[in-house]
Amino acid sequence: MPDFFRSLKFGVAVMALLACSRSESARLPERVAVGAPAPSYTAVSLSGDSVSLAAFHGKPVLLNVWATWCHPCRDEIPELQAIHERYKTRGLELVGVSIDFKMTYPIWRDPDERVSTRFLVVGVPATFLIDRSGVLRWRKTGPIEPGDSSLVAAIERAL
Numbered sequence: 001m002p003d004f005f006r007s008l009k010f011g012v013a014v015m016a017l018l019a020c021s022r023s024e025s026a027r028l029p030e031r032v033a034v035g036a037p038a039p040s041y042t043a044v045s046l047s048g049d050s051v052s053l054a055a056f057h058g059k060p061v062l063l064n065v066w067a068t069w070c071h072p073c074r075d076e077i078p079e080l081q082a083i084h085e086r087y088k089t090r091g092l093e094l095v096g097v098s099i100d101f102k103m104t105y106p107i108w109r110d111p112d113e114r115v116s117t118r119f120l121v122v123g124v125p126a127t128f129l130i131d132r133s134g135v136l137r138w139r140k141t142g143p144i145e146p147g148d149s150s151l152v153a154a155i156e157r158a159l
Contacts (some may be wrong), residue, residue: 018071032120038130039118043097043108051108060131060158061093065115065126070097072143073117073125077101079146083155090159127151131158 044054064080065071084094084105094105097115119128129138138154
């Protein structure tokens with residue numbers, strides 16, 4: 001199945017999930033927008049440990065949501081690795097939410113796709129920059145291009 005149709009199917013599934021029940025949607029964030037607090041989020045690391053965004057409070061976090069079957073997701077890995085290497089000593093935490101591949105930044109597993117619900121992800125890759133105080137400062141659906149000036153500027157402001 002082409003990636004576009006998988007993303008579309010995933011997006012439709014997320015929208016159906018969001019519309020399922022009033023009690024479930026009451027627990028979802030009202031909005032996921034630049035300038036608003038980032039949603040709380042927990043997952044499991046590849047080593048099986050419980051991990052959360054709350055543990056990074058006081059640090060900027062670049063959260064990248066991706067899937068192994070997503071070609072653009074795989075294509076952006078070298079750029080994400082370069083961002084990690086460039087900014088890790090200055091305090092940027094880069095976290096990928098999925099499985100596989102040989103990156104040196106943390107990967108969290110989320111087989112229940114809670115990140116999609118919490119961050120209202122309708123396709124992958126999706127990336128979110130959260131500042132030291134937990135506020136979402138940048139977001140993008142689609143692959144990160146090498147040298148993305150808006151991302152670099154947002155990281156610099158968050159640091």
